Amino acid sequence: MAESFQNGGLRLYLARARNRWLRFRLRGRDLDPRALANLGALDNLRLDEPARTHRFVVLDLETTGLDPNKDRVVSVGAFRVVGGRVRLGEVFSELCNPGRDIPVESIKVHAIVPDMIHQARPAWEVFLDFLGFLGHDILVAHYAPFDVYFMNRVMKGQFGFPLQNLVLDTVELCRTLLLKPDPYGVYLDFKKCGLDALAELFAVEVPERHTALGDALATALIFQRFMQKLESQGRGSLREMIKLGGMAA
């Protein structure tokens, strides 16, 4: 991709520059503690250390549909990956009340029916809790722009700035690691990077597919494979991982 930086260091450098500018802009303001915490998300990343030594949070959202402009989040699921291992005890899983009807089509996919979300909190509250769970960890998602879009809507609405965490995209990792180079961005074999296709490729058994948590686990297990693959090629540093899997801007 034309706008993707060839250097993971440059990418992080720019993100940090934006972050510094943002902090400068917000200096002296009385910020929500959660917002303040998020501003430090990039402080402790060590580019030349192995990616494995960093902490990651793997996120998946279930929504009422695939159009970010009109669809809403109905559930949030996430796992933490530390030392390259998925921690089963550090789980974020909550349904959200989308404040509108759930289309029948999406019910067919994630099996969340209106009754279940009646008691649920609105998505923005859930997201703010998730922000606490995320902390300064690197966010990983399958097709991350989609998930980040929803998060940023809340972030901007609540705090006035977007999510500061570094974001990795398993679809990007798939494209750069598994597919043939595609300089024109045609992506004829884009399907090969679907969650189901990757799960099958890596023989990852997805326990509860099409629940936010089940898909988050599948993504985490796939992410684990990519991490191992990079290590086996001698490219295990965070720098390499950002270069190959940083979310497309």
Next chain:
Amino acid sequence: MGDFPLPRIKDFIRRVTPFDTLGEDELSAVVARMEIAYFPRGEVIIRAGGPPATDLAIIQSGSVKVTLPEMDGGEILVDIRGEGETFGAVSLLQGSQALFEVTAREDVIAFLLPAAKFRELVDRNPAFKRHFSFSLARNLQAVQRNPATWFATGHQGESLGLDAQLARSLVGELMTTQVLTCTPDTPVREAARQMTRRRVGSVVVCGAEGRALGILTDTDLRARVLAGGADPEAPVGEVMSRPVRTIHPKAFAFEAMLEMIRHRVHHLAVGEGGRLLGVISDHDLRVVTGAAPVGLVRDLDKIHSPDELELVHQRLDPVLEMLLRLGGSAQYMLDLASEFNDRLTTKILELTELEMESQGLGRAPATYAWLALGSAGRREQALRTCQMNGLVYDDLPPERREAGARWFLTLGARAVERLALAGFPLCAEGQLASQPAWCQDRSGWARALEDLIAERGVCVMPQAGPLFDFRAVGGSDGFAAFLRQRVTKVLETNRQFLARLARLLPYSRAPLGFLRDYVVDKSGEYQARLDLKQSGLTPLVHGVRVLALEQGLAATSTLERLEALARRGVVSDTFAGDLREAFSFITLMRIARHLEARAAGLEPDAQVVPASLSPVQRKMLKDSFAIINELQDLLARRHQDQQVA
């Protein structure tokens, strides 16, 4: 926390032994402490000699091999673990450097339980303690392709004080390091004085370079000097036991125990690289176990009246079973059991002879030998299966023939009855020394075997096989050698018989197509259960027997026959090796099933339900059956050619 949000992960863990014993809340708490790790194929997950494992791993998918590296760079395959099985427990519980190497055979996804939580479970939960101290024991035998997984559940009712302690202790920890040594030219009296002063039961006799040549023990002093009449001034070298059995300090206590039983010794030298480090005696083991290992055999020697034989069944069988459970290779187990059975038989004959003499029936009118037939003849009777035997004695002059036959028939009948009392049931249609046809003089036996081969007389074809596995128990082997010679000679002139014997095989052809949860017999029937004896051992043993008869081999045990056949080039080394593994695997599995049934208070049988096996076990069983079918094909080809010719 409440319920774990991914029920299927919990369901998976719930099915893993011993996690199946945890309550709902506890299981959730355990799962919440777990992590999922991925190990690519070929990755060494735990390195032998490296730091102990930091987690207990439960395999979700893929498989690992557990190996023991050898000095020369090779490795011994200890076990293969697949889905739902665990690894890492040994080094975790021992906390010392890892003994075994664990390598991913395929891509492995595993659930990891951190050491602290695992230790807590083992400390608090008896099922965990039992399971893992047991798997510890079975791990510690570096046995090729050890399918000891079978023993995982057969450990209830362990009341013999021989437990995890024994399994966990190393010889090096129990041995006496203050070893008394002397040179072979030291006078016996001097050595005995030293032993008394140091209050030890043995002195190791060392050569000039410090190598252990032999050992002089209390028993030797008693048997050879006091009772045997050796000169107390004679050099120790003439009286000592030789060679001294040596065991490695890193060996496990129960291995020392098996070694002692096997060679019927009370002391083992502990050494490494030719250097003597200490001595371990059955007394040292008793400290751990509360029971002396050699006692098993000694208890047998202590029996003085036929009435006590029933005790054998009640008291010694559990000990024997426990030893089988601690186990080792199939060969080891079979040896152990046959050694015990042979001694039992000898003892029974001895007692019966004495009894007959005291009842005025007189002594044996001629030399004789007890012939073990069938599995006993092959030294493969690890379990109390039904007896099959005969009695052969020297030809008598015509005038004494009838009285002699009567005497031996009485001996045969009483011995058979007592064997039954000691736990060997009578077969429905077996050959027994209590029947005139199988209690004969040399010429009678020779005639009977010739009749058998010519297919006339009492014994019909299908039962003929096990008869050829005869072996003399106790006393001289001259009778067996004589009969073996005759059989070989007659068979040379009658190849038709072997061809027909070989053709008995297809009746018991092994089922091959068992997949997933059911067995498809080759005849097309669906079977939910698989008979390890009928479908596995019988055809294998029979096939090897036919080849051995054809070659006129003296060996009767299947493994020895295979070795001899490979040496003669009748079968390739690889094929013999495969057959050997198949035989060992099915034998171990059968013993395990048997013990399991006994522990559960059920009537033992040789049946397994394929659905209850782990994928790795099923795969190995399937491989074994494929090998057996290959053997049958080989025989069929061999004898088809012969018939055409």
